[in-house]
Amino acid sequence: MQSYSEKFQKEIVKYLRISIISILTLALVLVGWLEITSFQDKHAMLKSQSHHNVESWFNERISILDSFMSYISYNTDIMNDYDATQKYLETVAKEHKDLLSAYIGSPSFKTKMICSDNWIPEDNYVVAERDWYQPDYRKI
Numbered sequence: 001m002q003s004y005s006e007k008f009q010k011e012i013v014k015y016l017r018i019s020i021i022s023i024l025t026l027a028l029v030l031v032g033w034l035e036i037t038s039f040q041d042k043h044a045m046l047k048s049q050s051h052h053n054v055e056s057w058f059n060e061r062i063s064i065l066d067s068f069m070s071y072i073s074y075n076t077d078i079m080n081d082y083d084a085t086q087k088y089l090e091t092v093a094k095e096h097k098d099l100l101s102a103y104i105g106s107p108s109f110k111t112k113m114i115c116s117d118n119w120i121p122e123d124n125y126v127v128a129e130r131d132w133y134q135p136d137y138r139k140i
Contacts, residue, residue, distance in 0.1 A: 060096070064092065064096060064099075064102075067092065068092075068104065071085075071088055072104070082114060085104065085114045086114050086115070086116070086118065089102040089103060089104065089114060089115065089116035090102075090116045092116065093116035093117070099116075100117075101115055101116050101117045101119070102115070102116040103115040103116065103119075112125055113125070
C-alpha cells in the first residue's frame with residue numbers, strides 16, 4: 001500500500017505535467033497569435049505600399065498625358081513639324097525609363113503616327129486599331 005507522501009508526490013507530478021503542458025500550449029498559442037498579428041501588420045503594410053505604388057504609377061502617367069496636352073496646346077503646328085514633335089517624344093521616352101515608346105497619332109499626320117523610336121507605320125496602318133486588342137465577345 002502506498003503511503004500518503006507517495007500519493008502526494010504522484011499528485012504533484014501529475015499537476016506539474018498538466019501545468020507544463022498548459023504552459024507550453026499557451027506559449028504556442030501566444031507565438032501563433034504573434035505570428036498572425038505580425039502577418040496582418042506586414043499584409044497591411046504591403047497593401048498600403050502597393051496602393052501607393054499603383055497610385056504613383058497612375059499619377060506619373062497622368063503627368064505624361066498632361067505634358068502631351070500642354071505640348072499640343074502650345075505647338076499648334078504639330079501636324080506639320082514632324083522633327084520637333086519626334087524630338088519631344090524622344091525626350092519624354094528618355095525621361096520615363098519604363099516607357100518603351102511615346103507616340104502621338106492622328107489620321108491627318110503625314111505618317112499617321114510620330115514615334116519616339118522613329119517607327120513609321122505602313123500606309124494602311126489604322127491608328128485606332130491595336131494588334132493586342134481583343135473584342136469583348138460577351139457583347140456579341
